[in-house]
Amino acid sequence: DIQLTQSPSFLSASVGDRVTITCRASQGISSYLAWYQQKPGKALKLLIYGASTLQSGVPSRFSGSGSGTEFTLTISSLQPEDFATYHCQQLHSYPLTFGGGTKVEIK
Amino acid sequence: QVQLQESGPGLVKPSETLSLTCTVSGGSIDSYYWSWSRQPPGKGLEWIGYIYYSGTTNYNPSLNSRVTISVDTSKNQFSLRLSSVTAADTAFYYCAKRDNNGYYIYWGQGILVTVSS
Numbered sequence: 271d272i273q274l275t276q277s278p279s280f281l282s283a284s285v286g287d288r289v290t291i292t293c294r295a296s297q298g299i300s301s302y303l304a305w306y307q308q309k310p311g312k313a314l315k316l317l318i319y320g321a322s323t324l325q326s327g328v329p330s331r332f333s334g335s336g337s338g339t340e341f342t343l344t345i346s347s348l349q350p351e352d353f354a355t356y357h358c359q360q361l362h363s364y365p366l367t368f369g370g371g372t373k374v375e376i377k
Numbered sequence: 378q379v380q381l382q383e384s385g386p387g388l389v390k391p392s393e394t395l396s397l398t399c400t401v402s403g404g405s406i407d408s409y410y411w412s413w414s415r416q417p418p419g420k421g422l423e424w425i426g427y428i429y430y431s432g433t434t435n436y437n438p439s440l441n442s443r444v445t446i447s448v449d450t451s452k453n454q455f456s457l458r459l460s461s462v463t464a465a466d467t468a469f470y471y472c473a474k475r476d477n478n479g480y481y482i483y484w485g486q487g488i489l490v491t492v493s494s
Contacts, residue, residue: 302479304480304481313381313483313486314484315484316480316482320478359481361479361480364437366424368422368424369421370420370421
């Protein structure tokens with residue numbers, strides 16, 4: 271199985287901050303990576319697919335980059351509604367796997 | 378807009394079988410892949426498996442011997458059965474639809490299933 275390691279697992283930030291989350295794969299996955307936002311009691315929301323393609327309707331302050339084994343999700347200016355948990359997922363090979371998640375909280 | 382809704386018992390006894398259904402509305406179940414994932418409280422997500430509308434399945438080997446995913450196109454539903462459950466199977470269970478680009482855009486809100494006597 272391909273392991274995804276997200277870092278940090280927790281971060282505290284302020285509104286307006288630039289936030290970067292990293293996802294490292296245990297082997298190369300090309301660009302078959304997705305990023306999701308999760309809020310309590312709500313469905314997962316796809317933010318980025320193909321490592322860097324913004325899903326329709328997602329604000330442009332979200333961006334993704336990387337290929338191979340190292341990927342990043344960046345929020346250019348954190349907004350109040352962005353406080354949530356973020357997950358990466360690889361879709362290169364089965365079984366599909368997720369990172370451990372990064373919880374973004376208000377400083 | 379496609380919507381998915383998980384349903385089923387919120388409490389299952391150890392050694393019994395967990396059964397959940399995902400009802401799809403706002404679109405047909407035909408011609409797409411449908412999946413189940415789960416998340417123990419406070420932990421990360423785990424992919425369980427998928428089913429194609431025609432019935433082809435692919436399961437996570439970690440659960441392969443205990444899991445069955447089925448589809449009922451007439452009801453626009455697909456289902457998950459997980460046998461011989463233990464406390465380690467306590468989790469939020471999510472269903473999702475794989476879009477034509479191969480990514481999972483549509484997810485249900487999730488249902489918490491607790492395994493306890």
